[in-house]
Amino acid sequence: xxxxxxxxxxxxxxxxxxxxxxxxxxxxxxxxxxxxxxxxxxxxxxxxxxxxxxxxxxxxxxxxxxxxxxxxxxxxxxxxxxxxxxxxxxxxxxxxxxxxxxxxxxxxxxxxxxxxxxxxxxxxxxxxxxxxxxxxxxxxxxxxxxxxxxxxxxxxxxxxxxxxxxx
Numbered sequence: 001x002x003x004x005x006x007x008x009x010x011x012x013x014x015x016x017x018x019x020x021x022x023x024x025x026x027x028x029x030x031x032x033x034x035x036x037x038x039x040x041x042x043x044x045x046x047x048x049x050x051x052x053x054x055x056x057x058x059x060x061x062x063x064x065x066x067x068x069x070x071x072x073x074x075x076x077x078x079x080x081x082x083x084x085x086x087x088x089x090x091x092x093x094x095x096x097x098x099x100x101x102x103x104x105x106x107x108x109x110x111x112x113x114x115x116x117x118x119x120x121x122x123x124x125x126x127x128x129x130x131x132x133x134x135x136x137x138x139x140x141x142x143x144x145x146x147x148x149x150x151x152x153x154x155x156x157x158x159x160x161x162x163x164x165x166x167x
Contacts, residue, residue: 004029008163013130015156019045022161023052026126030057030108032081035122037114037166040130045159046112049128050085057108059083065112071100073107082107089113097121124165131160 038046051063058078066072066087074083084107118125
């Protein structure tokens with residue numbers, strides 16, 4: 001797995017269009033056997049990033065969240081690497097991935113909610129963490145009183161994206 005140095009590190013992503021473009025750059029760098037673990041809260045942009053990755057790979061879409069089917073395979077339209085998009089959120093254990101019969105060696109595999117799962121798929125993997133900034137306040141005084149929280153799922157709000165190689 002060859003991770004381009006310019007993709008590694010922490011970056012601020014301004015909105016969905018930039019998240020999609022980051023995904024395209026990652027998709028262009030992926031090869032068969034690459035595993036990408038996406039971590040972030042609901043609404044962080046994991047599926048938007050994956051859509052961009054799919055476009056960068058030249059796959060047949062549309063890329064949608066695989067929440068209910070757990071895994072979805074997208075073949076290449078350009079004779080390149082297919083994309084396997086997995087949602088590990090509902091898996092009870094990492095060994096359940098074996099039941100999915102994923103062609104890791106011949107595909108680029110994106111695993112949403114996959115922390116603690118990737119080591120069962122590959123010796124090394126990309127880890128991408130997306131942090132969505134939330135509105136509201138937490139503990140806000142010396143007495144430890146908790147203020148009311150408000151959560152804003154603003155698709156246009158900036159995200160912090162950290163890309164690393166593991167282990």
